[in-house]
Amino acid sequence: MTTESTKRDTVLVVVQLSGGNDFLNTVIPYSNPFYKDFRNTVGIADSDVLKIDDDYGFHPSMPEIGDMYKSGDVAIIAGVGYPEPDRSHFRSMDIWHTAEPSAVIAEGWLGRSIRELDPQKQNVCTGVSFGQGLPRAMYLSGTPAISVAHLEGYGLLTSLSGNKQRKAVNAFTRMYVPEEFEEASVVMNHIGQTGIDALTGADMLKVAPERYTSNVEYADDALGQSLRGIAQVHLADIGSRIFYAQQGGYDVHGAQIATHKGLLKDASRAISDFFDDLKSHDQGEEVIMLVFSEFGRRIRDNGNGTDHGSGGGAFLIGDSVNGGMYAEYPSLAPEDHISGDMQFNNDFRSIYSTILEGWFGIAPEQIVNGNFERFQGLLAGAA
Amino acid sequence: MATRAATDVGLVGHLMRRAGFGASASETERLAEIGYDNVVEGLLGFEQQPRPVEDLLERYHQDHADEESVKWFSKRWIYRMINSERPLEEKMTLMWHARFATGRSKVNNSPMMGDHLEMLRDNCLGNFRTLLLELALSPAMIWWLDQQTNHSDAVNENFGRELLELFSMGRGNYTEEDVRACARAFTGWTIDQTIPRYPNGWYDTNYVYRSHDHDPDVKTFLGETGSFGGEDIIDIIVRHPATGQFVASNIYRYFVSDTPNQEAIDYLASVYFESGHELRDVMRALFHSDFFKDAGYARVKSPAEHVVGVIKLTGEHTSEYEFGLASLEAATLAMGQELLNPPTVEGWHTGFEWIDSAFLIERVNFSADRLGNLDAPGVRSIIDRLPGADLSLTPDELIDRCNYELGQLNLEDRSRRVLTKELELHHDIPCAGGSSNPDFTEIAIEVLQMLSASKEFQFA
Numbered sequence: 001m002t003t004e005s006t007k008r009d010t011v012l013v014v015v016q017l018s019g020g021n022d023f024l025n026t027v028i029p030y031s032n033p034f035y036k037d038f039r040n041t042v043g044i045a046d047s048d049v050l051k052i053d054d055d056y057g058f059h060p061s062m063p064e065i066g067d068m069y070k071s072g073d074v075a076i077i078a079g080v081g082y083p084e085p086d087r088s089h090f091r092s093m094d095i096w097h098t099a100e101p102s103a104v105i106a107e108g109w110l111g112r113s114i115r116e117l118d119p120q121k122q123n124v125c126t127g128v129s130f131g132q133g134l135p136r137a138m139y140l141s142g143t144p145a146i147s148v149a150h151l152e153g154y155g156l157l158t159s160l161s162g163n164k165q166r167k168a169v170n171a172f173t174r175m176y177v178p179e180e181f182e183e184a185s186v187v188m189n190h191i192g193q194t195g196i197d198a199l200t201g202a203d204m205l206k207v208a209p210e211r212y213t214s215n216v217e218y219a220d221d222a223l224g225q226s227l228r229g230i231a232q233v234h235l236a237d238i239g240s241r242i243f244y245a246q247q248g249g250y251d252v253h254g255a256q257i258a259t260h261k262g263l264l265k266d267a268s269r270a271i272s273d274f275f276d277d278l279k280s281h282d283q284g285e286e287v288i289m290l291v292f293s294e295f296g297r298r299i300r301d302n303g304n305g306t307d308h309g310s311g312g313g314a315f316l317i318g319d320s321v322n323g324g325m326y327a328e329y330p331s332l333a334p335e336d337h338i339s340g341d342m343q344f345n346n347d348f349r350s351i352y353s354t355i356l357e358g359w360f361g362i363a364p365e366q367i368v369n370g371n372f373e374r375f376q377g378l379l380a381g382a383a
Numbered sequence: 384m385a386t387r388a389a390t391d392v393g394l395v396g397h398l399m400r401r402a403g404f405g406a407s408a409s410e411t412e413r414l415a416e417i418g419y420d421n422v423v424e425g426l427l428g429f430e431q432q433p434r435p436v437e438d439l440l441e442r443y444h445q446d447h448a449d450e451e452s453v454k455w456f457s458k459r460w461i462y463r464m465i466n467s468e469r470p471l472e473e474k475m476t477l478m479w480h481a482r483f484a485t486g487r488s489k490v491n492n493s494p495m496m497g498d499h500l501e502m503l504r505d506n507c508l509g510n511f512r513t514l515l516l517e518l519a520l521s522p523a524m525i526w527w528l529d530q531q532t533n534h535s536d537a538v539n540e541n542f543g544r545e546l547l548e549l550f551s552m553g554r555g556n557y558t559e560e561d562v563r564a565c566a567r568a569f570t571g572w573t574i575d576q577t578i579p580r581y582p583n584g585w586y587d588t589n590y591v592y593r594s595h596d597h598d599p600d601v602k603t604f605l606g607e608t609g610s611f612g613g614e615d616i617i618d619i620i621v622r623h624p625a626t627g628q629f630v631a632s633n634i635y636r637y638f639v640s641d642t643p644n645q646e647a648i649d650y651l652a653s654v655y656f657e658s659g660h661e662l663r664d665v666m667r668a669l670f671h672s673d674f675f676k677d678a679g680y681a682r683v684k685s686p687a688e689h690v691v692g693v694i695k696l697t698g699e700h701t702s703e704y705e706f707g708l709a710s711l712e713a714a715t716l717a718m719g720q721e722l723l724n725p726p727t728v729e730g731w732h733t734g735f736e737w738i739d740s741a742f743l744i745e746r747v748n749f750s751a752d753r754l755g756n757l758d759a760p761g762v763r764s765i766i767d768r769l770p771g772a773d774l775s776l777t778p779d780e781l782i783d784r785c786n787y788e789l790g791q792l793n794l795e796d797r798s799r800r801v802l803t804k805e806l807e808l809h810h811d812i813p814c815a816g817g818s819s820n821p822d823f824t825e826i827a828i829e830v831l832q833m834l835s836a837s838k839e840f841q842f843a
Contacts, residue, residue: 087544087559088548089727089728090727090729132719133726133736133742134739134741145739145740146740147742149741154741156744157748157751159748159751160751160832164829168829168832171801171802171805171833172747172833174797174804175797175801175802175833176838187734188838191738191743192838195747195838248488249489251727251728253541254531254539302532302539303534303537303539304529304539305529305539308541339559
């Protein structure tokens with residue numbers, strides 16, 4: 001159990017930007033002449049870029065992330081991808097979720113991580129996802145992971161009156177608890193286990209809003225509210241290690257300038273609110289956040305937006321992250337394009353491996369299916 | 384399978400859950416007397432039934448009947464699912480909506496979304512070529528996949544790619560060059576008005592073809608070469624073997640089982656090609672197949688099926704002036720299926736992925752709440768039917784009869800044991816008077832609620 005004298009458990013928050021974030025307009029190579037050539041209409045003017053050095057800068061609607069970068073809390077990992085890029089959202093997201101580029105599987109890398117962190121399944125809230133539905137990344141048959149839309153009012157058969165509810169929940173438990181000697185179908189067992197986990201999880205999570213007080217006012221957008229929920233659960237100290245949140249809408253084939261601006265603005269605000277909240281509770285150090293998207297977008301804009309591309313980028317954020325630029329930004333020179341895309345320099349599984357080993361102290365090879373280079377020095381004081 | 388009588392209530396109930404959103408036991412009995420084959424023909428020949436009259440919906444739902452709100456179209460659609468005398472039409476429309484996903488999150492224009500839904504309804508059981516063509520002409524789809532920015536001198540691949548990947552053949556059956564050629568063939572297919580869509584109010588947006596923005600050059604697509612336009616591309620797509628597999632496997636997974644069966648899918652694909660891409664013929668073959676008849680409760684219900692199915696049991700929302708459609712719409716959202724707003728261009732993840740801890744809690748809470756409502760006419764009617772000619776029932780009899788009313792779930796032994804144990808204090812349960820007997824009603828409702836909270840109830 002956590003006490004003041006022991007080091008608290010490390011926690012990972014994964015934020016998924018769904019739809020394919022245009023990394024080229026997120027961390028902008030503003031001094032690169034090719035940027036202006038290829039982003040003739042869907043580009044950000046030099047003068048608007050929030051510059052971090054002579055070559056790169058953040059999108060103008062990300063001032064909070066820009067400030068966190070200056071404080072050394074944001075690591076930028078450019079040129080992230082996987083072999084033989086697939087421009088399908090569905091497939092690409094699956095690849096990120098399962099860490100398996102060559103076959104379609106349903107088991108997620110975070111599900112496998114949860115199994116390592118809690119092999120005895122002592123805590124169904126080891127992994128908690130906020131928003132609409134459990135991501136495939138957290139799914140692993142037989143390993144619990146809790147999905148929550150809103151913490152307030154979360155519970156089973158809550159409309160029944162006291163005694164009736166107790167009786168019904170009791171019967172529910174006996175109907176759902178898997179029995180080893182029974183040969184039920186995989187789906188039936190999944191539903192049974194989910195029911196039991198839901199019941200246990202709901203009991204644990206209901207304390208979170210009650211215990212929570214904060215001076216931080218999150219915005220009303222979905223990501224802001226999800227991160228608020230994550231802060232509530234984390235601060236309730238129920239032993240959660242992996243959290244998940246999502247922000248959709250990044251598939252900007254058209255009307256990109258306005259749409260992308262709004263999305264990054266919400267993301268920047270929500271992420272900074274979240275870390276402010278943790279810090280105000282003196283709990284900033286044990287939480288890091290990985291922000292990723294399933295792919296980047298084409299180098300050349302299509303006149304109004306950008307099409308699916310490969311070679312995106314990711315961020316690792318937190319007090320315990322050594323901020324900075326970690327990977328070489330892919331070349332924009334036409335001779336280096338691959339079918340109109342940036343080449344990727346870093347396999348996404350290198351990021352996963354660095355986090356698994358350096359943050360959770362678990363061997364990454366089994367989880368990402370191979371040995372991938374680690375980013376040296378990315379995590380402060382990491383093993 | 385053992386031959387089942389065409390008048391088998393269980394078989395007809397299965398048909399109604401798949402071809403529609405289920406039916407009460409009394410309605411299923413009525414249909415079973417007509418006979419399975421006749422019910423199938425009635426479902427397929429739905430044009431003979433009128434669409435429901437919904438004139439009064441907007442008058443009685445002024446709080447929600449906001450022409451500006453796509454959500455209002457979702458509520459109207461739920462009303463339609465509950466009340467349509469053409470259940471297969473709504474069920475097929477829901478399938479195509481998930482497959483040819485377009486959503487409020489991006490389209491955000493109610494006339495466009497409403498027109499799109501009507502387009503799916505009008506073509507849901509027709510020829511697949513027509514359906515794909517109408518899809519390519521649908522302003523909501525054009526906007527959703529940025530087709531209005533696909534120009535001869537600046538190709539936007541979004542629609543072209545998804546047409547091949549998600550709407551027909553699927554990955555692995557074409558090259559990046561085919562995607563490019565496909566997108567080029569659809570240049571010039573656009574809508575007549577894009578800006579300002581607001582603030583001057585929503586208005587209908589029409590498809591328009593701009594020949595000067597169409598790339599007329601020769602293209603090579605799937606090995607064929609010509610100065611193809613969009614219709615030529617669709618012609619090539621619909622006769623491709625992978626498209627037959629796509630149509631067949633979609634229909635199989637949606638109507639038969641979450642577990643694919645290649646032999647059955649091949650059979651449906653062969654009907655697709657033999658019939659000249661007629662979906663009605665594919666569906667007729669499906670309903671008459673043994674693999675369909677044997678697939679009772681082999682699919683996890685989608686949230687829309689769950690919500691509408693429960694409401695059809697409770698007999699609520701059969702008239703336009705009943706309040707509460709908004710709560711049904713909110714319920715499907717909380718269970719992971721916001722109608723007219725799928726999460727991504729791929730629609731929803733289905734099968735066991737409908738069930739996570741949050742969604743399961745919502746499903747159980749919803750069905751237990753609704754079936755516990757004695758004011759609902761369907762609930763009252765179920766309780767009145769339970770006693771039959773008997774004055775008292777054993778616990779097992781009560782469980783059996785309640786299960787029959789809910790559609791003969793495939794109850795596991797354990798669920799039955801748990802329910803029997805719940806009732807162990809009762810040896811004989813006096814049932815005279817049905818719903819006017821408060822003691823009996825309380826016990827019956829408890830059983831109905833627990834059955835609806837079961838694992839087995841999550842299937843259809």
